[in-house]
Amino acid sequence: MSSGQPLKPLSRDRDQDRNREPTLTIAQVAERTGLSHDTLRYYEKAGLIERVGRSTGNQRRYQAADLAWLEFLLRLRETGMSIADMQRFAALRAAGNVSVADRLAMLRAHRAELADRIRALRRNATVLDHKIDHYEQLLLDEVEHEQPGSDETT
Numbered sequence: 001m002s003s004g005q006p007l008k009p010l011s012r013d014r015d016q017d018r019n020r021e022p023t024l025t026i027a028q029v030a031e032r033t034g035l036s037h038d039t040l041r042y043y044e045k046a047g048l049i050e051r052v053g054r055s056t057g058n059q060r061r062y063q064a065a066d067l068a069w070l071e072f073l074l075r076l077r078e079t080g081m082s083i084a085d086m087q088r089f090a091a092l093r094a095a096g097n098v099s100v101a102d103r104l105a106m107l108r109a110h111r112a113e114l115a116d117r118i119r120a121l122r123r124n125a126t127v128l129d130h131k132i133d134h135y136e137q138l139l140l141d142e143v144e145h146e147q148p149g150s151d152e153t154t
Contacts, residue, residue: 023053023061033070040070046083048073048090079114 026037035043040060043049049069052060062070076086089106092099 021063023063024067026060026062029062029067029070032067033074035070035074043070043073047087047094048083050094076110079110080117081110085110 024032026040029035029040030037033040040049044052044060049066052062052066055061073086073090076089077083081089085106089103092103092106
């Protein structure tokens with residue numbers, strides 16, 4: 001998941017009732033998201049994801065909505081949002097529609113910070129490009145001076 005690829009679609013478990021939404025085990029979610037089992041458990045314990053449903057054997061069973069939320073959390077993490085801010089956002093989400101304005105404000109502020117970082121990265125990339133060009137030119141100049149018939153050999 002960390003590569004920015006979308007989640008694979010859920011497949012229906014054979015033992016599930018046809019009227020119920022398909023679910024995934026923690027191992028299947030770990031494989032699809034690239035998160036470890038421990039990280040998934042931590043996300044639940046830290047309040048980043050709501051308590052996950054359980055099978056009759058008390059195994060975690062993730063639904064499509066859980067995966068969509070995990071995908072969004074991973075995007076927040078990949079764009080530099082802190083765990084504390086992710087927890088705050090998750091708590092606002094859990095509060096329901098009364099928190100939409102607060103969630104929107106958080107996302108706008110995070111997007112503005114991301115835009116600032118992108119601009120800084122572009123400036124830094126430009127500086128690196130100039131330095132790379134400089135060193136490539138130094139190497140070309142060195143090769144030209146080493147060739148027979150150049151001014152240094154006479």
